[in-house]
Structures are given as C-alpha cells and as structure tokens.
Amino acid sequence: MLNSQLQSLNSYPSFFLTPKPSILFHGFTSLPVHPCQHFLKRNTNFCIRANYNVGAKTGSSSLATAIDQNPVSVKAVVTVKVTTGEFFSNLGLTKPVDDFTDLFGKTLLLELISAELDPNTGLERETMKAYAHRVSHKSDEVKYESSFAVPASFGKVGAILLENEHHKEMYLNNIVLEGFPNGPLHFTCNSWVHSKYDNPHKRIFFTNKSFLPSETPSGLKRLRELELENLRGIGEGKGKTFERIYDYDTYNDLGDPDKSNELARPVLGGKDHPYPRRCRTGRPRCKKGNQNSKILQKAFKDWV
Numbered sequence: 001m002l003n004s005q006l007q008s009l010n011s012y013p014s015f016f017l018t019p020k021p022s023i024l025f026h027g028f029t030s031l032p033v034h035p036c037q038h039f040l041k042r043n044t045n046f047c048i049r050a051n052y053n054v055g056a057k058t059g060s061s062s063l064a065t066a067i068d069q070n071p072v073s074v075k076a077v078v079t080v081k082v083t084t085g086e087f088f089s090n091l092g093l094t095k096p097v098d099d100f101t102d103l104f105g106k107t108l109l110l111e112l113i114s115a116e117l118d119p120n121t122g123l124e125r126e127t128m129k130a131y132a133h134r135v136s137h138k139s140d141e142v143k144y145e146s147s148f149a150v151p152a153s154f155g156k157v158g159a160i161l162l163e164n165e166h167h168k169e170m171y172l173n174n175i176v177l178e179g180f181p182n183g184p185l186h187f188t189c190n191s192w193v194h195s196k197y198d199n200p201h202k203r204i205f206f207t208n209k210s211f212l213p214s215e216t217p218s219g220l221k222r223l224r225e226l227e228l229e230n231l232r233g234i235g236e237g238k239g240k241t242f243e244r245i246y247d248y249d250t251y252n253d254l255g256d257p258d259k260s261n262e263l264a265r266p267v268l269g270g271k272d273h274p275y276p277r278r279c280r281t282g283r284p285r286c287k288k289g290n291q292n293s294k295i296l297q298k299a300f301k302d303w304v
Contacts, residue, residue: 071149074179076110076160078132078144081171101165105133108162110146110175111202115158115217124219125154127161141173157185158220161202164193169242175205194242239281249280 101107111127118125132144150157160175175187187205194203204227206220216224233245248269255265269277 071151072179072181074148074150074177076130076132076146076148077176077178078108078110078146078162079173079175080142080144081173082138082140082142083171102134106131106165107134108132108144108146108164109202111161112148112150112154112157112177113159113161113204113219113223114154115156115219117218124222128154155219156217157207158217159204159206159223160187161204162193163202164195167195167197169194169198172205191244192242198240198242233280235280238283239279245280247280248277251276251278253283 109129109131111129113127114125116125117123128148128150130146130148132146134142135145136143157177162172162175164170169192172189172191172193174189177185177187186208188208189205191203191205196202204223206224211217211220231244231246233243233247235247239245250267250269252267252269254268255263257264266273269275
C-alpha cells in the first residue's frame, strides 16, 4: 500500500524542465528542492555588488601598499672628466680636505626629482637624497656611484639636483640611473659644476627626453623656468667664474682710452658695427668713454 502511494506521488508531472535536485538521507529520497528563481537572482546581484566594492577598495590599497613596500633598487653612476686645469688647481690647500671627503663617500649629493606633482597635495614631491662615493679613478675620468630605493608612488624621474662637496669645480660628463624596468635613464651633462662653497645653490640636470613648453611634465615646469632665469641673468652686476649666464655684450674693451687717446678703439657689436659680440662680464666702465669697459689687466680663463 505504501509503495503504491509513493509511486502515485512520483507519477505527478514535473513543472521544471531541468532535472529535479534531491537530497539523499539514509537511502531515501526526500522531496525535491526548488529554490525561488527571483529571490536567488536578486540575492546574487546584491552579493556581487558588495563583493566588488569591498574587494576593489581593499585590493587597490593593499596593492599600493605592497608596491611601496617593494621599491625599485636604482643605482646612479656619475662620470666626471679629469682635466689638466683641474689637476693643477687641486694642488692647493683644499686638496687634502677634498680627499677626506672622497674617503668618507660624500663627494656628490644627488637628489632625484619626480616628473609629476603629488596628486593628493598638488605640490612637488619630496626629493630622494643620497651621497655618491668614488668607485674608480682612471687617467681621464672618475666614476661615482650611489643607491636609491625608489617606490612606485614616486613616479618617473624627471631631473636630478647635484651638489659638489669639493672646494673646486668639476667637469661632469653624464649621469646614468640603472635598475628601472624600462631601462636605464640618461642625463647628458657636459658641464662644469661649481663648488657648494662658491655657490650654495644646487645644479639641476634634466633627462635627455625633450618636451615642448606645453607638454612639460607638471613636476618640472617651475624648475625649467628657474633654470632659464639662471641662464639669462638680469644684465646687472659683475659676472662670477661659477655663473653660467649666457648674456651678451659688445666688444667694448679692445682699447684703453683712460691711458691714452691713441689706445681708444671702436666698439664692435653696436649700431655702427653689429658684429661680433661677446659674453657679458660686467666689468666697470672706463672714465673716458662711457661705452667702453676696462681692459683686462691679467689673464681671465672665462673671458670670451
């Protein structure tokens, strides 16, 4: 009797096209389990939205933290050219002091500058500093190295600030940053770097990549304008040997009218004789002839 009733119950037609799920308990088949389709769909969507928001936020912050905790190890290689004039100028009293500076590994102070502004503050990012120590000394060049741990949040390096800890200037060939995933970063310098004891302001060198003024990275715009002002000068004052002002002046020092009228010479580079011109030195004017500058009384290595 019981078997016939069970068979009659199972003979009812199914309203589902898919196979009926069932639960097996002690060898007997229980009643079919049919979840509510509408409730399941709504609940699934709710779970997906909640998991996406929480997971994305947590995952992004965790990823950023993990990236900052695993910075890129970067090595800076600085190549300095040994010149004849530098060799003889280093035979003075400051040579032992500079040797001690090299011995303690604090010859050059490097500062990495990010090419972009900090998105949170809108200001320039804090620079990364490290001293460069001497690693090799050949007859024609000296190499210095320093190490940086650059986090991903620092962004791309757009420039380098450099401070010469020696008492004499040095001729810098180039700087190469090695260790970035996209390859080394090159800075072509080919320039004299003044001593910090002559001028406390650091020298800045930009990467070899060129930009139009409108495409200059936000973190470098102010520094580009400041460097241009340093090169132009203000057209006043006497020039110093460590300055890099490319300001022009007329050749008004070819004669010496203060000593004799016969030694007066015309001014070249003015209205009457437009060419040539020379770099401005800012030397005082002659007493006779306000357009003439006093002639050099001794050799001046930077006079052009």
